[in-house]
Amino acid sequence: MNIVSTADLRRTYGEGETAVHALAGVTLSFPAAQFTAIMGPSGSGKSTLMHLLAGLDRPTSGSVVIDGQELSTLDDAGLTRLRRDRLGFVFQAFNLVPVLTALENITLPLTLAGRKPDQAWLDQLIETVGLGDRLTHRPAELSGGQQQRVAVARALVHRPAVLFADEPTGNLDSHSSEEVLGLLRQAVDEFGQTVIMVTHDAQAAAAADRLVVLNDGQVVHDGAGQDAEGVLDLMKAVA
Numbered sequence: 207m208n209i210v211s212t213a214d215l216r217r218t219y220g221e222g223e224t225a226v227h228a229l230a231g232v233t234l235s236f237p238a239a240q241f242t243a244i245m246g247p248s249g250s251g252k253s254t255l256m257h258l259l260a261g262l263d264r265p266t267s268g269s270v271v272i273d274g275q276e277l278s279t280l281d282d283a284g285l286t287r288l289r290r291d292r293l294g295f296v297f298q299a300f301n302l303v304p305v306l307t308a309l310e311n312i313t314l315p316l317t318l319a320g321r322k323p324d325q326a327w328l329d330q331l332i333e334t335v336g337l338g339d340r341l342t343h344r345p346a347e348l349s350g351g352q353q354q355r356v357a358v359a360r361a362l363v364h365r366p367a368v369l370f371a372d373e374p375t376g377n378l379d380s381h382s383s384e385e386v387l388g389l390l391r392q393a394v395d396e397f398g399q400t401v402i403m404v405t406h407d408a409q410a411a412a413a414a415d416r417l418v419v420l421n422d423g424q425v426v427h428d429g430a431g432q433d434a435e436g437v438l439d440l441m442k443a444v445a
């Protein structure tokens with residue numbers, strides 16, 4: 207079953223002569239429990255695509271269906287609810303709440319939704335991200351890698367239909383990057399989560415099952431995951 211799909215998705219900024227076709231007809235399907243990396247040169251439409259998939263922006267035309275829900279049928283409140291209840295996000299800039307502890311940050315999506323954590327799942331997550339002895343620390347007391355692991359746990363705490371990651375390793379050293387990618391990999395392999403990640407980093411893309419490459423707002427490659435060298439070769443060939 208596809209958890210996310212798009213049909214002839216288009217997003218145009220501006221009008222007439224100066225119009226920019228940031229997405230120019232993108233049709234993609236993402237099955238459950240798959241880890242997809244989206245790559246492409248600067249300006250190729252990666253962020254635009256992520257924003258449309260996550261209901262943060264609306265398409266000029268075409269459709270996005272997430273977890274059986276056609277996004278265009280939802281009003282802004284409906285989109286906000288979908289994001290809160292069904293989607294998880296990890297960003298380059300960790301985006302943790304500074305005054306909350308690691309544990310409070312992890313459970314924040316549930317707190318906001320007025321839901322109780324599933325304690326067994328929470329325990330498993332905390333063990334997986336390896337932060338058991340850091341739960342009372344505030345973000346400023348954690349390394350970048352630890353902060354991003356908190357962010358991954360937060361993104362998974364409500365068992366989202368899809369986890370969107372936008373350059374999740376962009377601010378991390380290679381060791382911390384590997385840890386965070388390993389976590390995303392585990393989320394897919396062990397917990398059956400679906401991950402869609404935008405990255406510029408061939409090493410990060412190599413953690414994925416599938417590689418989608420955009421250029422000029424269109425899909426120019428969609429195939430199986432590659433090792434880092436394969437990713438670099440492919441990028442040279444298609445983008």
Ligand SMILES: Nc1ncnc2c1ncn2[C@@H]1O[C@H](COP(=O)(O)OP(=O)(O)OP(=O)(O)O)[C@@H](O)[C@H]1O
Binds near residue numbers: 219226227250
């Ligand atoms: N709000 C906006 N108004 C006008 N043009 C925009 C806007 N946002 C993006 N664009 C244009 O749309 C195109 C795609 O931008 P997008 O941000 O999706 O690229 P990207 O692949 O994420 O690039 P990067 O790797 O640099 O983050 C670019 O030409 C960009 O200049």
Ligand SMILES: [Mg+2]
Binds near residue numbers: 252253254
């Ligand atoms: Mg971008």
